[in-house]
Structures are given as structure tokens and as C-alpha cells.
Amino acid sequence: xxxxxxxxxxxxxxxxxxxxxxxxxxxxxxxxxxxxxxxxxxxxxxxxxxxxxxxxxxxxxxxxxxxxxxxxxxxxxxxxxxxxxxxxxxxxxxxxxxxxxxxxxxxxxxxxxxxxxxxxxxxxxxxxxxxxxxxxxxxxxxxxxxxxxxxxxxxxxxxxxxxxxxxxxxxxxxxxxxxxxxxxxxxxxxxxxxxxxxxxxxxxxxxxxxxxxxxxxxxxxxxxxxxxxxxxxxxxxxxxxxxxxxxxxxxxxxxxxxxxxxx
Amino acid sequence: xxxxxxxxxxxxxxxxxxxxxxxxxxxxxxxxxxxxxxxxxxxxxxxxxxxxxxxxxxxxxxxxxxxxxxxxxxxxxxxxxxxxxxxxxxxxxxxxxxxxxxxxxxxxxxxxxxxxxxxxxxxxxxxxxxxxxxxxxxxxxxxxxxxxxxxxxxxxxxxxxxxxxxxxxxxxxxxxxxxxxxxxxxxxxxxxxxxxxxxxxxxxxxxxxxxxxxxxxxxxxxxxxxxxxxxxxxxxxxxxxxxxxxxxxxxxxxxxxxxxxxxxxxxxxxxxxxxxxxxxxxxxxxxxxxxxxxxxxxxxxxxxxxxxxxxxxxxxxxxxxxxxxxxxxxxxxxxxxxxxxxxxxxxxxxxxxxxxxxxxxxxxxxxxxxxxxxxxxxxxxxxxxxxxxxxxxxxxxxxxxxxxxxxxxxxxxxxxxxxxxxxxxxxxxxxxxxxxxxxxxxxx
Numbered sequence: 001x002x003x004x005x006x007x008x009x010x011x012x013x014x015x016x017x018x019x020x021x022x023x024x025x026x027x028x029x030x031x032x033x034x035x036x037x038x039x040x041x042x043x044x045x046x047x048x049x050x051x052x053x054x055x056x057x058x059x060x061x062x063x064x065x066x067x068x069x070x071x072x073x074x075x076x077x078x079x080x081x082x083x084x085x086x087x088x089x090x091x092x093x094x095x096x097x098x099x100x101x102x103x104x105x106x107x108x109x110x111x112x113x114x115x116x117x118x119x120x121x122x123x124x125x126x127x128x129x130x131x132x133x134x135x136x137x138x139x140x141x142x143x144x145x146x147x148x149x150x151x152x153x154x155x156x157x158x159x160x161x162x163x164x165x166x167x168x169x170x171x172x173x174x175x176x177x178x179x180x181x182x183x184x185x186x187x188x189x190x191x192x193x194x195x196x197x198x199x200x201x202x203x204x205x206x207x208x209x210x211x212x213x214x215x216x217x218x219x220x221x222x223x224x225x226x227x228x229x230x231x232x233x234x235x236x237x238x239x240x241x242x243x244x245x246x247x248x249x250x251x252x253x254x255x256x257x258x259x260x261x262x263x
Numbered sequence: 264x265x266x267x268x269x270x271x272x273x274x275x276x277x278x279x280x281x282x283x284x285x286x287x288x289x290x291x292x293x294x295x296x297x298x299x300x301x302x303x304x305x306x307x308x309x310x311x312x313x314x315x316x317x318x319x320x321x322x323x324x325x326x327x328x329x330x331x332x333x334x335x336x337x338x339x340x341x342x343x344x345x346x347x348x349x350x351x352x353x354x355x356x357x358x359x360x361x362x363x364x365x366x367x368x369x370x371x372x373x374x375x376x377x378x379x380x381x382x383x384x385x386x387x388x389x390x391x392x393x394x395x396x397x398x399x400x401x402x403x404x405x406x407x408x409x410x411x412x413x414x415x416x417x418x419x420x421x422x423x424x425x426x427x428x429x430x431x432x433x434x435x436x437x438x439x440x441x442x443x444x445x446x447x448x449x450x451x452x453x454x455x456x457x458x459x460x461x462x463x464x465x466x467x468x469x470x471x472x473x474x475x476x477x478x479x480x481x482x483x484x485x486x487x488x489x490x491x492x493x494x495x496x497x498x499x500x501x502x503x504x505x506x507x508x509x510x511x512x513x514x515x516x517x518x519x520x521x522x523x524x525x526x527x528x529x530x531x532x533x534x535x536x537x538x539x540x541x542x543x544x545x546x547x548x549x550x551x552x553x554x555x556x557x558x559x560x561x562x563x564x565x566x567x568x569x570x571x572x573x574x575x576x577x578x579x580x581x582x583x584x585x586x587x588x589x590x591x592x593x594x595x596x597x598x599x600x601x602x603x604x605x606x607x608x609x610x611x612x613x614x615x616x617x618x619x620x621x622x623x624x625x626x627x628x629x630x631x632x633x634x635x636x637x638x639x640x641x642x643x644x645x646x647x648x649x650x651x652x653x654x655x656x657x658x659x660x661x662x663x664x665x666x667x668x669x670x671x672x673x674x675x676x677x678x679x680x681x682x683x684x685x686x687x688x689x690x691x692x693x694x695x696x697x698x699x700x701x702x703x704x705x706x707x
Contacts, residue, residue, distance in 0.1 A: 053664050056656055081666035093661045097679025106675065107665040114666075148679070165665060 002031030003068040003084065005052075005173045005204065010063035012051045020061070021047045023229035031172050031204040036215055036240060038208075039226035040248040045208045046090055048226070049177040053087040054080050067173065081107075082114050084172030088162040088179050094150040100161060101131060101145030104168050111169075134167045138194045155182035163194040174198075175206045180214035192217030212244040227251050274313040274326045277334040277420075277454075277485070281305050284423050291391060296402055304412035304422030311416045322599055322631070323541050323570045328513045333485035335453040336426055337368040344372040347448045351474055354444070355690040361441025361470075362387040367448050369427040369455055377441050385439045385469075390428030390458055400432055404462050409491035409519040415543070417515035421456055421489045428458030433467035435495070442690070443471040452482035452511065459490040463498035465523070470689060472503040476536065483511045483538075490518035494526040496550060501529045503688055507536035507700070510565070514540040520557075524550025524579075531687050534561040534569050535700055545574040548582035548613075559588035560684040560697075562704050563596035563628070570599045577606040577613040577638075586617040589684045591677060593624035593704075601633045602647065608639040615645040622680050623653050624705075670706075677705050 005028070012022040021044050029035050039045050051058050052065060054077035065072040067083055075083065095103070109121035122130075131145050140160055150158055159179050166174055176195065180188055195218055199205050207218055215223075215237070223239040224231045227248075232255050233239065243250070284305045288298040314320040344352070344365050352373075354360045361380050364387065365373035371389050380387065386397055393401050406412060412422035429445050447457050459473055477484065486508060494500045500520075508514060514537050522528045534540055546555040561569050575584035584604070592598050604615035615638075621630040632649030654673055662672035681701055685694045 055660055057660075076669070077660055077663040078666050078668050078672075081664055087664055089661070089664075093658050095658050095661070095676060095679055097682030098662075098675050103662070103665070103667075103675070106667055106671065110666045110668060110671065148682075169665060 002201070002204070003172045004031070004066075005029040005085070005206075006066040007052075008064045008066075010048070010051065010065060011061045012047060012058050013061060015057055015059045021058075021229055022051065024063070025226075025229070025231055027206075027224065027231060029173055029204045029206050032201045033222065034199055034205045034207060034218060034220045036207045036209060036220035036223045037226055038210070038212075038223065038240065038243060040252070041210065043226045044229040045226050046177055049087055049090075049175045049208055052175055053077055053085065078110065081169070082111055086166050086169060086171030086174040088159075088166055088174065088176040090177040090179075090181065092150045092158050092162055094148070094153075096148050096151050098149050099146050100149050103149050104131070104165060107165075107169060130168070134164060137197065138164055138167065139190050140164055156184070156187040159183055159187070159191055160194075163191050167194065167198055170198075171203060173204045173206070175208065177208045178210060179207070180209055180211065188214070189217060212240050215240045225251055227255050272326065273315050275328075275330055276313050277330040279334065279420065279424060281309070287424060287426070293394065294398065297394065300406070301423050304419050307412045308416065308419035308423050311419060314416050319543075319572050319601065320541075323539075323568070325513060325539055325541065328485065328539075329483050330485075332452055332483040333454055333513060336424070337449060337451055337453045337455055339370045340368055340451060342367045342370075342372070342450045346450045346478070347446060348476070350696060351446050351448065351476060353692060355442045355472055355693060359441060360444055361439060362443040363446075364389060364429055364444070365446045365448070366427055366457070368450055369457070380439050380441060383437045383439065384434045385437065386430065386432035387443050388430055390430045390460065393430035397430070397432065400462065401430060401460070404491065404493060405460055406489070406491070409493055409521050410489040410517045414517050417487050418489065418517045421458070421487050421517070424456050424487075425458045425489065426456045428460065429473070431461040431469065431471065433463045433469045435464040436466045438468035439470070443469065445471070445473040447473070447475045449477035449484065452480040452484045454485045454487065456487045458488065461491065461500065461502070462493045463495050463500050465495040466497045467495065468499040470501040472505070472690070472693065474505045474507070476507045477509045477512060479509045480511050483513065484509070486512055486514040486516065486537075488514065488516040490516070492520040492528060492530070494520065494522050494528050496524040496526055498523060498526040500527070501689055503531045503533075503690075503693070505533040505535075505693075505697070506540070509536065510538050510567070512537045514542065516540075516542045518542060518544045520546040520555060522546060522548050522550070522553040522555045525552035526550065526554070528555045529687070530555070530557050531684075532557070532559045533697065534559070534571065535704070537567065537569075539568045541570045541572070543572045543574070545576065546584055547576045547578055548584055549578045551579050551581040553579060554583045555585070556687075557584070557586040558684055558687045559590075560681055561588070561590035561598060562701055563590070563592045563598050564704050564707065565594045565596060567596045568598075570601070573600070573602045573617070575602075575604045575615050575617065577604070577610050577615060580610045581612050582610070583614045584616070587684065588619040589622075589681060590619070590630065591622040591624055591680070592628035592630050595627050597629045599631045599633075600649075601635070603635045603637065604645050604647065605637045606640050606643065610640050611642040613640065613643050613645070615643070616647070618648040618650070620680075621649070621651045622677065623651060624677070674702060674705055678702065
């Protein structure tokens with residue numbers, strides 16, 4: 001039985017601002033499954049991603065999130081990561097002076113030390129070998145490991161670095177927040193190949209995307225549409241195609257009619 | 264801008280005397296010219312009031328110094344190199360030192376110079392020996408060009424009473440490949456007056472590090488130092504100074520580099536220790552094509568006060584100076600950087616840059632940066648900046664999202680902040696040690 005990420009009636013707002021962004025999200029992602037989450041700008045997709053990871057800028061006002069039955073909302077972001085959750089950021093922040101390689105080695109060591117306080121961490125030669133192998137797999141220049149984290153990275157490099165981090169940390173459930181945005185077709189293919197090679201029985205993914213084109217490369221098991229802070233429609237891969245054809249206006253019309261605008 | 268409150272009492276002066284100057288000079292059987300210079304400097308010292316409300320001093324209150332403890336010049340006391348922590352004595356790179364000179368309480372306790380350097384004619388020795396063996400060179404350069412007794416009260420005091428020092432001379436066209444290392448360590452409270460005089464003749468090269476540290480004490484100390492770096496035409500000096508005095512030490516130092524035509528000075532200055540540091544750090548670009556890079560890092564905690572006063576003097580056209588200081592402060596610490604880029608009139612096509620980046624790690628710490636320009640030419644590219652930041656939540660969250668704990672994430676971000684500066688220290692081993700010291704301050 002694989003691990004599940006269970007989101008139940010999740011409500012959230014920006015910390016210090018009462019207007020809700022998530023207004024009752026329900027979703028179940030199993031290890032081994034790929035879910036696509038689509039929706040127009042401002043529907044709450046990125047907020048969901050950040051709330052799942054524990055971004056302190058958001059406040060959860062109701063609902064629960066369980067990973068393998070454990071209460072995720074009670075955990076700090078680092079505990080969530082060590083429990084097997086991963087977020088590929090839409091806008092990864094630059095951290096001057098911290099190299100990508102050094103950062104990932106610390107991240108691995110943090111896991112090893114959490115499992116065994118006596119652990120001395122990963123031996124550097126083994127880490128270097130592993131990094132080289134993963135970088136090759138993602139067509140990333142090996143010199144990348146020595147660069148400061150996201151500093152001066154192009155949009156495509158940032159996204160590839162996010163996928164590299166995912167490959168190194170081997171999460172059980174990964175959330176990819178618009179990892180396709182800003183990528184040209186070649187970069188998109190490389191990133192998608194990377195994601196495909198990582199998904200499988202050991203990893204489940206929630207792929208957030210605004211456009212259908214990402215789903216030409218990453219085949220989802222389920223597609224969900226988010227609108228106004230809720231998942232309003234779920235279906236198989238064909239739902240993405242319907243959306244592509246009819247546009248988000250179709251969703252808007254269906255759901256604006258159902259509920260009066262909130263103040 | 265800082266509001267300066269009027270102080271009720273002027274700083275107390277230490278109780279040094281002219282007789283002390285004469286006794287010191289006699290005890291070391293110094294040549295007449297040196298004795299005269301000391302006595303002249305004493306006159307300047309005696310005629311100068313304790314600095315207090317002058318522009319470069321008015322933000323620096325050092326009246327908590329207890330001269331009755333700090334003014335006693337450290338006497339020789341039999342301490343040996345065994346008193347120096349092993350980390351300070353590690354070779355800078357590889358297994359071989361170009362030269363190592365260790366002072367404990369102002370006394371030479373260890374001296375070595377690699378055969379290869381000696382054969383090249385490189386002089387690396389303590390200043391007293393140099394006065395005997397290379398009198399002409401010392402006489403020519405000692406406090407005549409770089410730091411002068413008239414530079415300030417403490418420069419004059421130093422010139423009158425300097426007690427120990429280092430002398431480096433690299434002859435024309437000689438590259439001293441192996442690095443030179445100096446350690447000044449004090450085991451007792453009291454006054455230390457150390458001098459560094461480095462002279463590179465035309466087209467000479469050297470790399471050098473000087474480290475200052477002392478054992479923790481309950482009683483106060485004063486370090487009244489001077490550093491003179493003179494780089495001849497087309498010379499190249501890489502110089503690293505690391506200060507980690509104990510928390511009862513007050514440092515008053517004057518440091519100046521003179522950079523000749525087409526010469527290069529790469530100077531890194533680290534300030535971690537002391538209770539209070541007032542350092543004047545200046546470069547004079549005196550020949551066309553001179554290039555000086557001045558880097559500084561500092562980290563103040565608890566009740567430390569650092570005042571780093573930098574000046575980049577463009578005394579020739581086509582000169583380039585580049586200054587970057589980076590510092591952090593936590594607890595109730597205070598730091599101040601005052602920077603100035605100056606040019607003589609009509610020094611065209613100069614390029615001066617200065618920036619100080621501050622990282623504030625507590626609400627009760629205070630950091631000030633005051634950049635300034637005084638340029639009397641029009642075809643110039645001079646700029647300055649000061650930035651202030653705190654630890655932001657966004658990067659902490661990013662690192663934490665990969666499983667790194669909050670304290671570790673904060674540590675990595677602060678170390679990352681300093682990394683750019685530490686990369687300018689040309690010794691991997693020293694960089695690692697400095698990282699450890701920064702880490703200890705963050706955690707401590």
C-alpha cells in the first residue's frame with residue numbers, strides 16, 4: 001500500500017488578511033499516481049502548493065492535510081520535507097553564497113540525522129557521484145553544483161534545479177508548481193523527462209499547471225480543475241483536453257452561475 | 264543619520280611618559296635617528312588632545328576603557344609558542360610555510376623562513392632585528408610614507424612607543440611564492456603596540472597573513488597598532504589581516520597601503536574580536552594604473568563596538584580602488600563603517616567604488632554606514648552604496664522545505680552572506696576556520 005496525501009476541506013488565507021484563498025479543498029493523491037491540477041490565474045493553485053509545504057506567509061483556517069495518516073499541518077516545513085513531501089517552487093528564491101551542491105548535501109544530511117542522530121552524513125565522494133549521475137540524467141552541466149543557489153540562474157535553469165533537487169531528495173509525494181512556466185519546448189521536454197523518470201511506484205505527483213501543453217509530456221492519471229479556492233471538477237486525462245478546447249471561461253460560467261460572488 | 268548626544272566628560276588619557284619613550288629606546292640600544300623619531304612623535308602625541316568630538320571620532324565612545332589596566336606595556340614574561348592555540352599556527356596552505364613569525368606578548372617565540380625565500384633575498388624578520396640588519400631600508404620606510412605620527416593621537420603614540428613588529432622586504436623582480444605568516448598573540452592584559460611594515464620593490468610579489476588574538480582576560484588591554492603596506496611599481500601584494508582579540512581589548516589602529524604605478528594590492532581585513540575597535544584603513548593609489556581591492560568582514564556580538572574608517576585616496580590619474588565590506592551584528596553590538604573616496608584635483612579617469620553590506624541579526628543591534636565622496640575631477644567613475652538587511656523568512660522557508668532545520672537554514676544564509684568575502688581570503692584552510700568562527704558567533 002502506497003503513501004497517501006489527503007487534503008480535507010482545506011481553507012487558507014494570507015497571514016494577516018482575512019479574505020480566503022482556499023475555500024474547502026478536497027484531494028487525495030496516492031504514491032504512484034500523477035494528478036494534474038489546472039485552473040485560471042488566481043484560483044488558488046499556488047496557494048495550495050505553499051500551504052501544503054508550510055509557507056509561513058499563509059494561514060490555514062480550517063481543514064486538514066494528512067500524509068500517510070500524519071497531520072502535516074502540525075509540522076514545520078523541514079519536517080514535512082523529511083516526511084516525504086516536496087515542492088518544486090514556481091519562483092525559487094536565490095540564496096547568495098550557498099552553492100547548490102552544498103545545499104543538497106545539507107538537505108540529505110538533515111534527513112540522515114533525523115533518522116539517526118549519530119549519523120555523520122553522506123560521505124562527500126558518494127554524494128558527488130550521486131549528484132553527477134542525477135545531473136547527467138537531467139542534462140544539467142556538472143558545474144551547476146558549484147553555483148550559488150538560483151543566483152543568476154535563467155528561468156529554465158531554476159526549474160531544472162528544482163527537478164534536480166526532487167531527484168536527489170526522492171520524495172514520496174511531490175508538488176510541482178507551474179514547473180513548465182517560462183520553459184521553451186526543449187527545456188520543457190527535459191524537465192518532463194526528469195519528472196517522468198522519477199514518478200512511478202515510489203513517487204506520487206501533483207502537477208500544477210496553467211496550460212495543457214505540460215500534459216503532452218507528463219501523462220496524468222487524474223485531472224482536477226480549481227476555481228475560486230475549490231476543486232470544482234475532476235476527471236481523467238480527457239478533462240485536460242476539454243479544458244484546452246473550451247477554455248477556463250467554460251468553468252467560470254458554470255461556477256459563477258452556481259454561487260453568488262463573495263464580498 | 265545618528266543623533267549624537269553631547270558627552271559630559273572628555274576621554275581620559277593613558278599615563279604614558281616621555282621618560283618611558285627614552286627608556287624603551289635605550290633598552291633596545293636603538294640608533295639615534297629612531298630615538299629622535301620616537302621623541303618627535305612623543306611631542307606630537309603630547310600636543311594632541313585625546314580624540315573625542317572630531318568628525319571621525321564623534322560616533323565612537325571609548326570612555327569605558329580603564330587605562331589603569333590597559334596602559335601597562337606587556338613585559339616579557341617567559342611565555343612560549345605553546346601558549347598559542349594550534350589553529351593559529353597551522354600552515355596557511357600545504358605543509359610548508361614560506362615564513363612564520365610568532366610573537367607572544369610582544370616577544371618573538373618562533374621564527375622560520377623558507378630557504379627558497381631567503382635565497383631570493385626576501386627579508387622577513389622582526390622589526391628590531393631588521394633595524395640592525397637592514398637599517399637603511401627601515402629608516403627609509405618606517406612611518407615616513409604610509410602611516411605617519413601626525414595621522415592622529417594614536418598614530419603618534421604608536422610612533423613614540425611601538426614595542427614590536429614585523430618587517431618584510433621583497434627585492435625588485437622577485438616573487439615570493441610561499442606565503443608569509445605572522446601571529447601576534449597575547450597572554451596577559453595590558454598595552455601592546457605592534458607594527459607591520461611591508462615593502463615590495465618594483466615588480467615584486469608576496470602573499471602574507473597577519474593574525475591577532477589573545478587569551479580571555481578579566482582585565483582590559485589596549486592594542487595601539489600600525490600597519491604599513493608599500494607596493495612598488497607593478498608589484499603585487501596579497502595581504503590578509505585577521506583580528507580576534509579578547510573581549511576586554513580596545514584596538515586603536517592606523518593601517519595604510521601605498522600602491523604604486525601599475526601595482527596591485529589585494530587586502531582583506533577581518534574583525535571578529537575586541538571589545539572596541541577603531542581602525543583607520545586607508546589606501547593611497549599613487550601611480551597611474553594602481554589597483555587596490557580592499558575587503559572587510561566583521562561580525563559583532565554582545566557588547567562589541569567596531570568602527571571601521573576607510574579611505575580610498577586617488578592621488579594619481581587612471582587609478583582603481585574597489586572596496587567591499589560585509590558585516591553582521593547581533594545582541595547589543597554596534598558597528599559603524601565610514602568610508603571616503605578622495606581624489607586630488609584633476610585626477611582624471613579614476614574609478615573608485617565602495618560598498619558596505621550590513622546584516623542585522625537582532626533588533627537591539629545597531630549598524631551604521633556612512634559612505635562619502637570628495638572628488639575634484641570630472642572624468643571619473645566613482646560610486647558608493649550601503650545596504651542593510653535582516654534574515655528574511657522567504658529564503659529560510661525555501662531551505663526548510665528541503666528538510667533543513669530552521670537554525671541550520673539561518674546559519675547557511677548568514678554564512679552565504681559572508682561567502683563572497685571569505686572567497687577573497689586566498690587560503691582554503693583559513694577560510695574554513697573563519698567559517699567556523701562565524702558559525703560560533705551565530706550559535707553562541
